[in-house]
Amino acid sequence: MPLGIVSAWNKRRRSWSLDQNDPWIYKRLEYWQLDDQTPHSTKRHHGSSVFTLKEMEDATCSFSDDNLIGKGGFGRVYRGRLRSGEIVAIKKMELPPNKEAEGEREFRVEVDMLSRLEHPNLVSLRGYCADGKHRFLVYEYMNKGNLQDQLNGISETKMDWSLRLKIALGAARGLAYLHSSSAIGIPVVHRDFKSTNILLTEQFEAKISDFGLAKLMPEGREIYVTTKALGTFGYFDPEYTSTGKLTLQSDVYAFGVVLLELLTGRRALDLSQVPTNQNIVIQVRHILNDRKKLRKVIDPEMSRSSYNIDSISMYANLASRCVRHNSTERPSMADCVKELQLILFTNSKGLRTGLHLFKMQPRTT
Ligand SMILES: Nc1ncnc2c1ncn2[C@@H]1O[C@H](COP(=O)(O)OP(=O)(O)OP(=O)(O)O)[C@@H](O)[C@H]1O
Ligand SMILES: [Mg+2]
Numbered sequence: 001m002p003l004g005i006v007s008a009w010n011k012r013r014r015s016w017s018l019d020q021n022d023p024w025i026y027k028r029l030e031y032w033q034l035d036d037q038t039p040h041s042t043k044r045h046h047g048s049s050v051f052t053l054k055e056m057e058d059a060t061c062s063f064s065d066d067n068l069i070g071k072g073g074f075g076r077v078y079r080g081r082l083r084s085g086e087i088v089a090i091k092k093m094e095l096p097p098n099k100e101a102e103g104e105r106e107f108r109v110e111v112d113m114l115s116r117l118e119h120p121n122l123v124s125l126r127g128y129c130a131d132g133k134h135r136f137l138v139y140e141y142m143n144k145g146n147l148q149d150q151l152n153g154i155s156e157t158k159m160d161w162s163l164r165l166k167i168a169l170g171a172a173r174g175l176a177y178l179h180s181s182s183a184i185g186i187p188v189v190h191r192d193f194k195s196t197n198i199l200l201t202e203q204f205e206a207k208i209s210d211f212g213l214a215k216l217m218p219e220g221r222e223i224y225v226t227t228k229a230l231g232t233f234g235y236f237d238p239e240y241t242s243t244g245k246l247t248l249q250s251d252v253y254a255f256g257v258v259l260l261e262l263l264t265g266r267r268a269l270d271l272s273q274v275p276t277n278q279n280i281v282i283q284v285r286h287i288l289n290d291r292k293k294l295r296k297v298i299d300p301e302m303s304r305s306s307y308n309i310d311s312i313s314m315y316a317n318l319a320s321r322c323v324r325h326n327s328t329e330r331p332s333m334a335d336c337v338k339e340l341q342l343i344l345f346t347n348s349k350g351l352r353t354g355l356h357l358f359k360m361q362p363r364t365t
Contacts, residue, residue: 049127049138055083056129056136060090069145072196074103074212079141088126089142093135106212107135113211116184121174123199123209142207144200147258151195151265151299160306162347163204164262165315169340170206171198175255176333178208179248189246193254194235194268195261234268234279239327249327255336256322260284263315265299281323288320289313308350314343 059080060067070077075094081087095103107128114125129136144150147167150159159167171193178188190208197210235257237250257268260280268280277283287293291313298312318339324330331339 051127051129051131051136051138053129053131053134056080056090056092056131056134056138058083059088063092072210074106080138082126082138086126087141089139091137091139093137103135107137110137110210110212113188117178117188117211119174119177119183120205121170121177121207123207139209142199142209143202144204146196147198147200147206148195148261148267150200151261152267158301158303159204160303161311162306162344164302165311165340165344165347167198167200167204167206168259168262168315169337169344171208171258172255172333172336172340174206174208175251176337179251179333187248189248190251190254191246192232192235193251193258194232195258198258237327238325247327248333249330252322252330252333252336253327255333256319256330257281259315259319259322263299263312263319264297265301285320285323288316306351308347310350311343311347314339314346318343 057063059082060078063076063078067078067080068076069079069089072091075092078090078092079087080090093103093107107130111125111128114122118124123142124140126138126140128138150157175190175193177183178190181187190211192210192212193208197208199207199209201207235254237247237253240246240250240253257280260266261268264280264284266280266283270278270280270283273283284297287297291309294313294316295309298307318331318336321329321331322336
């Protein structure tokens with residue numbers, strides 16, 4: 001158990017004063033560099049390393065465009081090869097000066113969290129670089145990129161229903177691990193769960209990334225009041241947005257939105273629609289428990305032979321509960337894992353017995 005982080009948190013609970021031990025208060029860059037500045041890679045906890053700027057340049061051929069794999073709010077992401085030969089993803093922090101403090105905090109949280117968390121459904125941090133003003137995060141390389149691109153981006157692969165269920169279950173397991181105290185002794189809220197933060201391996205195993213906004217939930221407190229809602233439009237828990245009360249259930253709402261993306265193949269926020277109909281939850285919420293209408297929103301890209309309607313309706317029912325307005329009515333992530341296991345089983349059983357064909361016969365009366 002990471003005693004350091006727990007005791008720092010307890011100290012904060014006792015005083016609630018803004019002191020130097022508070023991991024959430026911004027500190028000048030120099031503060032974090034005290035023991036991180038070493039000329040060569042040094043092993044840290046859980047095998048993550050500290051890299052130099054030179055190593056980052058060598059790994060990416062000086063950040064050549066050929067190695068660019070993506071761009072997000074934090075900066076560009078490059079494919080790189082470390083001196084050890086390992087292929088990695090290197091995220092380069094590129095923020096305007098007025099966002100540097102925020103970026104530094106996210107950088108620090110990401111390193112802190114990922115160095116302590118270990119689970120097959122969380123992307124692993126291979127190391128980081130904090131060389132002068134330069135900041136890089138180095139992750140295991142995820143061959144199939146992010147889920148959103150696989151669903152409605154450039155990808156050629158048409159994901160069938162069982163593959164989508166496998167991804168949903170993997171992501172649910174990752175979140176359930178974060179929410180359980182078994183991770184680091186205190187539950188962790190991700191706060192920016194979304195389909196671009198679910199990365200996929202060659203075998204389509206899902207791993208959650210981007211912990212920069214993650215927050216520890218203090219023991220005995222189920223609610224944490226924040227003044228500024230942080231996260232991404234389309235995934236915001238409406239209760240958190242209106243009250244500022246952050247709970248583990250805010251992640252469950254975002255998970256429900258991802259479940260809907262997997263079912264429909266639509267984006268969480270579709271800006272081509274009129275403003276009142278842009279949000280996927282608003283578009284489909286009213287039909288999730290209506291078996292007949294439900295068929296109309298199933299992603300047409302999905303092979304019909306890969307699903308049975310029983311598993312689809314169980315899944316839609318779970319999604320509808322995850323996106324309930326009232327957070328106390330949403331299931332826990334542990335419940336989501338159990339239900340998704342049952343849904344996967346129902347789907348495979350239905351396909352084996354040909355149940356789905358029987359159920360989907362066109363009505364003659
Ligand atoms: N470990 C990784 N392996 C492979 N590709 C990655 C990895 N990390 C990130 N990427 C790719 O780089 C893209 C940009 O990632 P990044 O996390 O910076 O932004 P984002 O999640 O898309 O958006 P936001 O900044 O709003 O969170 C991702 O969408 C993904 O396609
Ligand atoms: Mg991301």
